[in-house]
Amino acid sequence: MVKIDEKTVICPCGARMVLRHNRKLKKNFFGCSNYPECTNTHSADNDGAPLGIPADAETRKLRTELKEELNKYFDTGDRIQDVGDRGRFLEHYTGETRVARLHKDQIRKLLMKLRK
Numbered sequence: 552m553v554k555i556d557e558k559t560v561i562c563p564c565g566a567r568m569v570l571r572h573n574r575k576l577k578k579n580f581f582g583c584s585n586y587p588e589c590t591n592t593h594s595a596d597n598d599g600a601p602l603g604i605p606a607d608a609e610t611r612k613l614r615t616e617l618k619e620e621l622n623k624y625f626d627t628g629d630r631i632q633d634v635g636d637r638g639r640f641l642e643h644y645t646g647e648t649r650v651a652r653l654h655k656d657q658i659r660k661l662l663m664k665l666r667k
Contacts (some may be wrong), residue, residue: 558645560593560601560605561605561646562583562584562585562589562591562593562605562654563591563597563605563606563607563610564583564585564589564591565641566583566584566585566589567584567585568581568583568584568591568593568605568659569581569582569583570595570599578594578595579595579596579597579599580592580593580594580595581593581594581595581601581605590664591605593605594651602651603650603651604652604653604654605650609655610654610655610658613655613658613659613662614650614653614658616662617650617653617658617661617662618650619666620661620662620665620666621637621640621641621650621665624640624665626639641653641661644657644660644661644664645657645661
């Protein structure tokens with residue numbers, strides 16, 4: 552399990568992630584302290600807080616699949632309504648409103664539910 556608190560973000564490889572700034576994109580991100588052996592990164596908001604939970608490759612793939620399924624399921628043509636509907640659906644089944652905060656087991660259950 553990946554740990555996040557106010558000061559520490561742990562990479563899926565087990566190392567500490569370090570807050571960095573991309574000057575070109577003008578965005579904060581977390582990079583693994585084991586770079587260049589580990590090239591995992593994770594998004595951060597402008598204040599340096601992590602966005603979601605860092606994930607390994609399998610979890611990232613599952614999150615992408617879930618987003619695609621949610622887009623198919625909640626496609627009314629009204630983007631604002633669709634985003635709200637997706638958030639309520641996620642919150643109902645997981646207690647979270649963002650795919651980026653879900654773990655593999657939660658994603659797999661949701662994918663099974665959506666693909667029925």
